[in-house]
Amino acid sequence: MFTLDQARAFVAVAEELHFSRAAERLHMTQPPLSRQIQKLEATLGVHLLLRESRGVRLTAAGEAFLIECRQLLEKAESAPVRARLVEQGKIGLLRIGHTSMASFSVLGELLRRINEEAPGVKVELREMVTSRQIEGLTDGTLDIGLARPPVPEEFIDSVPLLLEGLAVAVADDHPLARRGEAVSVDELRTEPLIMYSITEAQYFRDLVVSLLHVSDEQVTYTVSQALTMVTLVAAGHGSAVIPASAGLFSFPGVTVLSLRESPADAVQLHAMWSSESNNPALRSALPVLNTLAVSS
Amino acid sequence: MFTLDQARAFVAVAEELHFSRAAERLHMTQPPLSRQIQKLEATLGVHLLLRESRGVRLTAAGEAFLIECRQLLEKAESAPVRARLVEQGKIGLLRIGHTSMASFSVLGELLRRINEEAPGVKVELREMVTSRQIEGLTDGTLDIGLARPPVPEEFIDSVPLLLEGLAVAVADDHPLARRGEAVSVDELRTEPLIMYSITEAQYFRDLVVSLLHVSDEQVTYTVSQALTMVTLVAAGHGSAVIPASAGLFSFPGVTVLSLRESPADAVQLHAMWSSESNNPALRSALPVLNTLAVSS
DNA sequence: GGCGGTTACGTAAGGCGTAAGAATT
DNA sequence: AATTCTTACGCCTTACGTAACCGCC
Numbered sequence: 001m002f003t004l005d006q007a008r009a010f011v012a013v014a015e016e017l018h019f020s021r022a023a024e025r026l027h028m029t030q031p032p033l034s035r036q037i038q039k040l041e042a043t044l045g046v047h048l049l050l051r052e053s054r055g056v057r058l059t060a061a062g063e064a065f066l067i068e069c070r071q072l073l074e075k076a077e078s079a080p081v082r083a084r085l086v087e088q089g090k091i092g093l094l095r096i097g098h099t100s101m102a103s104f105s106v107l108g109e110l111l112r113r114i115n116e117e118a119p120g121v122k123v124e125l126r127e128m129v130t131s132r133q134i135e136g137l138t139d140g141t142l143d144i145g146l147a148r149p150p151v152p153e154e155f156i157d158s159v160p161l162l163l164e165g166l167a168v169a170v171a172d173d174h175p176l177a178r179r180g181e182a183v184s185v186d187e188l189r190t191e192p193l194i195m196y197s198i199t200e201a202q203y204f205r206d207l208v209v210s211l212l213h214v215s216d217e218q219v220t221y222t223v224s225q226a227l228t229m230v231t232l233v234a235a236g237h238g239s240a241v242i243p244a245s246a247g248l249f250s251f252p253g254v255t256v257l258s259l260r261e262s263p264a265d266a267v268q269l270h271a272m273w274s275s276e277s278n279n280p281a282l283r284s285a286l287p288v289l290n291t292l293a294v295s296s
Numbered sequence: 297m298f299t300l301d302q303a304r305a306f307v308a309v310a311e312e313l314h315f316s317r318a319a320e321r322l323h324m325t326q327p328p329l330s331r332q333i334q335k336l337e338a339t340l341g342v343h344l345l346l347r348e349s350r351g352v353r354l355t356a357a358g359e360a361f362l363i364e365c366r367q368l369l370e371k372a373e374s375a376p377v378r379a380r381l382v383e384q385g386k387i388g389l390l391r392i393g394h395t396s397m398a399s400f401s402v403l404g405e406l407l408r409r410i411n412e413e414a415p416g417v418k419v420e421l422r423e424m425v426t427s428r429q430i431e432g433l434t435d436g437t438l439d440i441g442l443a444r445p446p447v448p449e450e451f452i453d454s455v456p457l458l459l460e461g462l463a464v465a466v467a468d469d470h471p472l473a474r475r476g477e478a479v480s481v482d483e484l485r486t487e488p489l490i491m492y493s494i495t496e497a498q499y500f501r502d503l504v505v506s507l508l509h510v511s512d513e514q515v516t517y518t519v520s521q522a523l524t525m526v527t528l529v530a531a532g533h534g535s536a537v538i539p540a541s542a543g544l545f546s547f548p549g550v551t552v553l554s555l556r557e558s559p560a561d562a563v564q565l566h567a568m569w570s571s572e573s574n575n576p577a578l579r580s581a582l583p584v585l586n587t588l589a590v591s592s
Numbered sequence: 593g594g595c596g597g598t599t600a601c602g603t604a605a606g607g608c609g610t611a612a613g614a615a616t617t
Numbered sequence: 618a619a620t621t622c623t624t625a626c627g628c629c630t631t632a633c634g635t636a637a638c639c640g641c642c
Contacts, residue, residue, distance in 0.1 A: 001372070004300055005632095019597060032633050033600060044376045046383045050574070051597065053641045060576050061383035068375035075371065076297070079364035080340045087342050087357035278346070280356050301607095315622060328608050330623060347622065349616040 004076055006040040007069040009033055010048065014066045017055050044130075082254075091120030097133040098125065098146040100225050101245030102269055103247040105245045106161045109148065110271075110292060119286040129200060137274045143282045144289070145272040148203040158272040159293035163265035166211065167256045169233045177255035184260045185212050192238030193218045200224035204267075208241045211261055230254055245268040300372055302336040303365040305329055306344065310362045314351050328549030387416030389578030393429040394421065394442040396521050398565055401541045402457045403442065406567075406588060414580040425496060425520070433570045439578045440585070441568040444499040454568040455589035459561035460540040462507065463552045465529045472535075473551035480556045481508050489514045496520035500563075504537045509559055526550055539563040 009183060012022035013033070021029040041048055048062035058066065069258050085091045094114065128136070136142030137156055151158040168183045176183055193214060196205040201224050208214065220238040220278055223229055229240035234253040244267070247256025271289045273282055308318035309329070338342055344358035354362065381387045387447040390410065394582040396404055407419060424432070432438030433452055464479045466472050472479055489510060492501040497520050504510065516534040519525055525536035530549040540563070543552025567585045569578055 001300065002299065002376070017604085020595090028632095029634055031635085032597075035632085038598085044379055046376070046379045053596080056598075059380045059383070059574060060388055064382040064388075065375060065379040067377055068371065072368065072371045072375060075364065075368045079361060079368060080298070080342070082364055083340055083342045083344070083357045083361040086360040087355070092356055092360075199386070278355060316620095326621085327608055327610085327623075331607085334623085351621075524622080 002040050002043050004073065006036050007072055007278055009036045010040055011066060011069050011073065012058065013037060013096065014058055014062060014069075015050065017057065019056070040173075085120065087280055089280035089282070089284035090118060091122075092118075092279065092284075093122050093124060094143050094279070094281045094285055095124045095126065095130045095136075095141065096144045096146065097136055097142045097270070099133075099148065100127055100129065100227060101243060102146040103127070104249060106269065106292065110146075110161070110288070113288045113292065114285050117288050118281065121281045121284060131234065133272070140274070140277070143273060143279050144285065146269060147272055149268050149270060151270055151272055155275050156272050157275045158270045159289050160268055160287070161271050161294065162245070162267075162269040162291055163294055164267045165264045166207070166241050166259045166262035166266050167244045167247045168239060168259050169230055169242050169247065169254050169256050170239045171233055171236055172253050172255050174239070174255070176257060180255075180257070182258045182260045188212055188239065188241075190219045191218065194221045194223060194229045194232050194238050194240040195219045197222050197224045204243075207266060211259070211266075212241065224250070243254060298336050298339050300369065300540055302332050303368055306336055307333045307365050307369065309333060309345065309352065310354055310365075313353065316471045351587055352404045366548060380417065381416065383576050383581035385576035385578070386414060386418070387418075388580075389418050389420060390439050390575070390577045390581055391420045391422065391432075391437065392442065393424045393438045395426065395429075395444065395565070396423055396523060397539060397542065398442040398458075399423070400545060402565065402588065406457075406584070407440075408530060409584045409588065410581050414577065415583050417577045417580060421424050426499065429568070433568055436570070436573070439569060439573060439575050440581065441567055442565060445564050445566060447566055447568055451571050452568050453571045454566045455585050456564055457567050457585070457588055458541070458563075458565040459590055460563045461560045462503070462555045462558035462562050463543045464535060464555050465493065465526055465538050465543065465550050465552050466535045467532055468549050468551050470535070470551070472553060476551075476553070478554045478556045484508055484535065484537075487514065488516045490517045490519060490525045490528050490534050490536040491515045493520045493590075494516050500539075503562060508537065508554070 009022070009026060012025050013019060016022040016025065019033055019037075020030045023033040026033065037049065044065070046061045046065070047059050048065055050057040050059055093186070096110075107125075114121060114123065126136075126142070130145075130147035133142060133145035133147045134152060134156070137145050146161065168176070168188065176187065195214065196202075196208065198205050204226070221232055223232065226240075226242045226246045229242055230246060230251050232238070233240050234251060241259065242256070244256075244258065271292075273286075273289075305318070305322060309315060312318040312321065315329055316326045316335075320327040322329065335421065340361070342357045342361070343355055344361055346353040346355055349397050378387070392406075403421075410417060410419060422432075422438070426441075429438060429441035429443045430448060430452070432440050442457065464484065466471070472483065491510065492498075492504065494501050500522070516541035517528055519528065522536075522538045522542045525538055526542060526547050528534070529536050530547060537555065538552070540552075540554065567588075569582075569585075
């Protein structure tokens with residue numbers, strides 16, 4: 001098989017159509033260049049050049065091989081550059097898991113900033129619940145998770161990206177909606193409520209239960225996502241306690257009122273990543289995450 | 297810069313994730329393989345592998361470089377193959393010049409057979425008059441010409457591809473058309489005639505003049521191509537002497553009658569090529585030309 | 593005779609294999 | 618102790634440069 005040096009030698013000769021000038025360009029003397037070209041032709045079993053009294057010409061095969069060689073050398077030059085860029089995290093792949101709510105709040109801004117900071121980094125988005133995200137971060141199939149607390153201490157680093165209060169979603173024709181003021185937990189005691197699933201949305205369920213005393217009879221439906229709640233509220237199936245940001249998107253037939261007793265940082269969304277990740281693209285993204293962090 | 301051998305070594309290690317097995321695959325011992333990989337990493341300035349107690353893993357940069365290396369090696373393998381195919385004339389470019397009449401007769405069959413014989417050969421077609429074709433063959437910008445005699449003896453080889461008689465094109469409402477029989481030259485003595493240009497179609501002009509006694513007063517127009525003649529005949533500008541094959545394509549308003557005195561091989565179309573051409577694609581095409589040849 | 597490519601020969605660099613070493617399980 | 622990668626050393630291949638050579642305008 002031929003070598004890259006032979007390819008470079010051939011390209012030089014083919015472009016100069018003159019061995020001595022080509023040798024000069026390659027910073028070598030002319031005889032070894034001749035030998036290399038001969039060797040190249042021998043290993044290929046193809047005549048690339050027509051030696052004539054007045055310099056050299058390319059055969060048809062030489063023309064074809066010249067094109068191939070140029071492409072080959074270009075690739076040989078660019079491959080190390082790419083490898084270095086990947087190592088520096090300038091290009092690469094970032095697999096981001098996120099909850100469905102995250103896509104309505106910080107996700108857009110996060111992607112914008114990552115793209116600003118490291119334009120070559122491709123992002124793969126996967127909507128997944130918190131527990132799956134932790135799994136992904138642990139087994140290396142995910143680089144960043146946008147998930148709910150608690151953050152497992154081991155091998156997972158995190159910053160809080162979003163702190164918000166809880167709000168109450170009620171139908172437009174509900175008395176509380178007409179009143180238009182913040183709602184107190186006591187006013188929800190007897191309301192039909194749509195609740196979070198204990199398996200799929202434990203974080204929210206715990207959060208709501210810690211504030212309200214929810215009785216089984218109140219609960220009309222059990223769902224896994226805040227958005228589903230809003231659609232059910234619109235359909236008249238009851239009221240729901242949701243993160244405040246879910247109210248930013250006005251949904252027809254639904255009025256969102258703040259919940260008086262909810263601390264402003266009741267609901268948290270954290271960015272998490274494996275502290276042991278060796279994905280350089282993650283390293284480029286970390287400054288972005290820290291910029292977006294809010295104090296918890 | 298790295299070498300192709302280093303690329304091969306890296307691919308082997310990256311695929312085996314084990315130096316000893318990779319070395320075996322490369323038919324070498326393990327220590328020099330280690331050194332080559334180290335050297336590769338040093339020249340790239342990039343860590344490609346994570347050496348761990350239980351074998352090796354790829355870094356993100358390593359993954360990227362692996363992909364590049366595979367493509368690089370594939371190209372390095374295919375380039376010589378391409379060069380050999382070009383040399384053998386299996387692939388390549390054939391520049392064929394042809395007269396406009398050739399495209400109505402042998403050209404289609406010729407292209408079909410070339411494509412059968414050498415499917416990798418790309419054909420570039422250029423309509424040009426005979427004299428331009430000879431120039432092209434001589435200065436190397438054309439590989440094959442489909443042109444009219446005479447064939448210059450020097451450096452041009454040829455085979456006759458088509459021998460045909462002359463015919464007479466007359467308007468449908470002409471008395472000769474109504475009669476529907478072969479025409480004699482004497483019957484054309486006083487007919488208005490469309491003639492060939494002496495500069496652009498000398499071959500045809502000479503041919504016609506050698507058979508007919510054309511007087512200047514007869515000539516209504518002077519044109520360079522037989523097809524133009526047919527359109528002028530249709531428009532009622534006179535009659536014309538054309539190659540018989542031009543009558544194969546029935547043109548509305550025109551009747552083509554054979555010319556009694558014309559020998560069956562009066563009009564000749566030859567394939568010509570430079571005997572000094574070094575285009576391998578031409579060599580693949582020559583058997584095809586010989587197959588299509590007719591005896592003159 | 594000069595221009596342009598090839599052949600001959602001595603030197604130096606670099607790769608390979610064997611053997612020994614270091615680290616982890 | 619075994620596995621797996623790295624380091625040390627001697628040999629040999631091979632590429633380079635200088636010098637001499639061949640063919641053609």
